Amino acid sequence: MSCKRKDIIVLFIVATFCVNVVAAQDAPSRPKFLLNPRCFIGVPHPLMNKALRSTFVGIYDINPSLNFNVLGGFEMGMAYKHTAMSIPPNKIAGLQKTKMLLNNVGIRLGYDHIYSKQVFFSYFLNFGQSFTSFSNVPCATPRGGGYRFSALYFEPEFSINFPIEDFFAIGFCASFNYTEHVFTPSYICLNDYAAYLANDMKNPTGILNIGFGFFYGFQKKK
DSSP: OOHHHHHHHHHHHHHHHHHHHHHGGGOOOOOOEEEEEEEEEEEEEEESOHHHHTTOEEEEEEEEEEEEEEETTEEEEEEEEEEEEEOOTTTSTTOTTOEEEEEEEEEEEEEEEEOSSSOEEEEEEEEEEEEEEEESOOOSSOOTTOSEEEEEEEEEEEEEEEEEETTEEEEEEEEEEEESOOOOGGGGTGGGTSOOOGGGGSSOEEEEEEEEEEEEOEEEOO
């Protein structure tokens, strides 16, 4: 990873935590839970890599996590993400069964900022290992070992949450999944079906996810 990208990630973490620590001084009180599973369900939108963006469209993104309240509004936990994308007929005809599947496993750090008793904001950074595979690949000669790769991923995530009960909330979420891998159509023989330029493959994989989620709290802290 380049130094510039590392700097951006570090600045995101520091800025998020600092801003929310200051804001928390006058924040309304709300029960805190030692254990709080969350789940984010959305639709992925490929960005950054033009070859990926012009070929695949998102089907769904499911992002469950198990979080632990460590101090004040600070949270840490474990994250899993499953993302599915496919090739529609208007991109490349006849390859609708070809799928791109991402399975991310990592840890997450974040902060819950209580704005009012009716609303709280959540800021998280997920990072770990991404495992990507392709199914129904249109190659005439199958590649030994299959069509898969793994790479590091980083994913900032934001949600606005509306408590229904003290222990349960629903809300709207957005995240950006950045993977340290450059998608190349020739890897799954797509260059036999469509024309790509060299500039189409110069950026790593970036996927914007927008959807909704829920929060459930266990074991209220005193």
